[in-house]
Amino acid sequence: MSRGTASLLATAALSLSTPVTTAFAETAKAPLTLHAGAPSRVVDLSASADLAGSSPSLASFVPPGDFDPSFGAGGIALYELSGATLGTDSVLVQPDDRIVVTGSFRTNTGCGVYAARYNADGTVDTTFAGGMGLVTTTLASGLCNASSARGALQPDGKIVIASTRDQGAATDFALVRYTASGAPDTTFGSGGLVIYNYVMFDHAIDVAIQPDGRILLAGSSSNNTNLDFVVARFTSTGALDSTFGVGGRATYDFPSGRNDSMTDMALQPDGKVLAVGLTYAIGASPDFGLVRFTASGALDSSFGGGGALKIDVFGSTDQAMAVAVQTDGKILVGGNAYYPSGSQYYMALLRLNANGTAFDSTFNGNGQAYLSFGPTNNIISRLAVQADGKIVAGGYTSLTSRGNNYDAALLRFLPTGPLDSTFAGGGGFMYEGFVDSHDLTGGLGFQSDGKLIAGGLSDKYIRISRHGN
Numbered sequence: 401m402s403r404g405t406a407s408l409l410a411t412a413a414l415s416l417s418t419p420v421t422t423a424f425a426e427t428a429k430a431p432l433t434l435h436a437g438a439p440s441r442v443v444d445l446s447a448s449a450d451l452a453g454s455s456p457s458l459a460s461f462v463p464p465g466d467f468d469p470s471f472g473a474g475g476i477a478l479y480e481l482s483g484a485t486l487g488t489d490s491v492l493v494q495p496d497d498r499i500v501v502t503g504s505f506r507t508n509t510g511c512g513v514y515a516a517r518y519n520a521d522g523t524v525d526t527t528f529a530g531g532m533g534l535v536t537t538t539l540a541s542g543l544c545n546a547s548s549a550r551g552a553l554q555p556d557g558k559i560v561i562a563s564t565r566d567q568g569a570a571t572d573f574a575l576v577r578y579t580a581s582g583a584p585d586t587t588f589g590s591g592g593l594v595i596y597n598y599v600m601f602d603h604a605i606d607v608a609i610q611p612d613g614r615i616l617l618a619g620s621s622s623n624n625t626n627l628d629f630v631v632a633r634f635t636s637t638g639a640l641d642s643t644f645g646v647g648g649r650a651t652y653d654f655p656s657g658r659n660d661s662m663t664d665m666a667l668q669p670d671g672k673v674l675a676v677g678l679t680y681a682i683g684a685s686p687d688f689g690l691v692r693f694t695a696s697g698a699l700d701s702s703f704g705g706g707g708a709l710k711i712d713v714f715g716s717t718d719q720a721m722a723v724a725v726q727t728d729g730k731i732l733v734g735g736n737a738y739y740p741s742g743s744q745y746y747m748a749l750l751r752l753n754a755n756g757t758a759f760d761s762t763f764n765g766n767g768q769a770y771l772s773f774g775p776t777n778n779i780i781s782r783l784a785v786q787a788d789g790k791i792v793a794g795g796y797t798s799l800t801s802r803g804n805n806y807d808a809a810l811l812r813f814l815p816t817g818p819l820d821s822t823f824a825g826g827g828g829f830m831y832e833g834f835v836d837s838h839d840l841t842g843g844l845g846f847q848s849d850g851k852l853i854a855g856g857l858s859d860k861y862i863r864i865s866r867h868g869n
């Protein structure tokens with residue numbers, strides 16, 4: 401099969417300007433070389449005979465990164481919801497290897513969230529939601545906006561989704577819980593739904609389940625003038641947990657007067673809550689923003705510069721989109737950064753020390769990796785750490801040479817930072833659901849044998865794929 405390959409850029413040493421803000425020194429930009437490889441190519445899954453024909457019964461070993469022919473059709477499965485436009489925001493692998501996909505939907509009558517469940521081989525799980533394999537909850541009707549709807553699995557198999565009720569004006573946080581068999585969980589909130597109106601504008605981005613069953617909802621809310629990070633905690637029955645933070649909420653407002661838009665949250669094994677996103681002054685380009693809260697919802701003063709950190713990569717637009725915490729406590733942040741001299745966005749993967757200091761020099765020499773499949777847009781949207789410490793990044797590209805339609809991308813890094821050359825024959829590749837589809841990455845997970853499950857959106861289709869490890 402043919403596929404595009406990513407090249408790892410050489411990067412220069414970083415100088416820290418202040419404990420809170422980091423930036424490349426001007427003189428350090430020169431050694432950075434631009435991607436100038438061959439034009440990227442794409443696996444054309446709709447017409448690739450080389451992906452078909454393998455006997456599933458023989459498919460015990462699939463080379464790292466390669467599509468697993470025993471999954472879906474040639475390693476990939478596409479599903480649509482008739483009459484609806486979908487977003488695909490998380491891909492969750494159950495302990496029994498079944499796959500739950502959550503996201504948003506929009507029809508001509510309303511907006512809401514869904515959970516779909518698939519068997520380990522990518523076929524629809526007909527034991528879920530009364531044989532449908534998919535359950536939905538409408539959050540808003542009429543003129544409305546569908547909003548990110550990421551999920552988390554409880555140990556008992558229940559599925560919790562965090563989203564936003566958006567009628568087109570003021571917005572509220574929403575939590576939905578489904579039973580393990582795919583029905584609204586009547587023991588949660590009101591008929592399985594919690595609407596939380598914190599302030600006028602509330603936008604949910606992520607959810608996590610604590611070991612004690614309490615639920616963390618993360619996102620952004622407006623203060624009087626701009627957006628702040630917010631994490632709210634709920635009991636396992638859906639009541640706001642007033643023992644967390646202030647009145648159930650932990651918030652952070654980057655100084656001063658910045659808009660702070662969260663994109664991802666991670667619950668650490670020690671109970672601390674790490675949030676990342678974009679922080680930008682009005683009229684200025686965004687920087688990576690990171691905040692850590694203690695398990696009780698206070699700002700963690702031991703992190704970064706007094707609880708928070710912002711990183712200005714190349715002095716232009718920097719977007720943190722994903723965070724993951726390694727078993728040793730080190731922190732991975734993925735996203736992209738615009739490199740003005742190269743006139744393109746590079747995928748960015750940064751590793752910080754456990755205390756939030758930038759950067760961890762044991763990763764790629766300077767704690768940073770920047771990659772491009774070509775101009776003009778490359779971004780990491782999801783991160784997952786394998787049991788062996790290797791780091792999987794999912795994202796997407798929008799290349800001029802590809803007509804600017806988005807293609808999904810998968811990359812794997814060694815724990816020490818370089819691309820893993822054993823993965824897909826070079827460390828990374830891009831692909832699409834079908835010819836010229838619009839392809840994003842919305843989730844990564846691992847089945848019990850280590851195989852990688854990736855998923856996302858391909859036009860209006862839910863796309864899931866399985867890859868060798």
Ligand SMILES: [Ca+2]
Nearest residue numbers: 571572599600
């Ligand atoms: Ca509200």
Ligand SMILES: [Ca+2]
Nearest residue numbers: 627628653658
């Ligand atoms: Ca703010």
Ligand SMILES: [Ca+2]
Nearest residue numbers: 806807832837
């Ligand atoms: Ca595409």
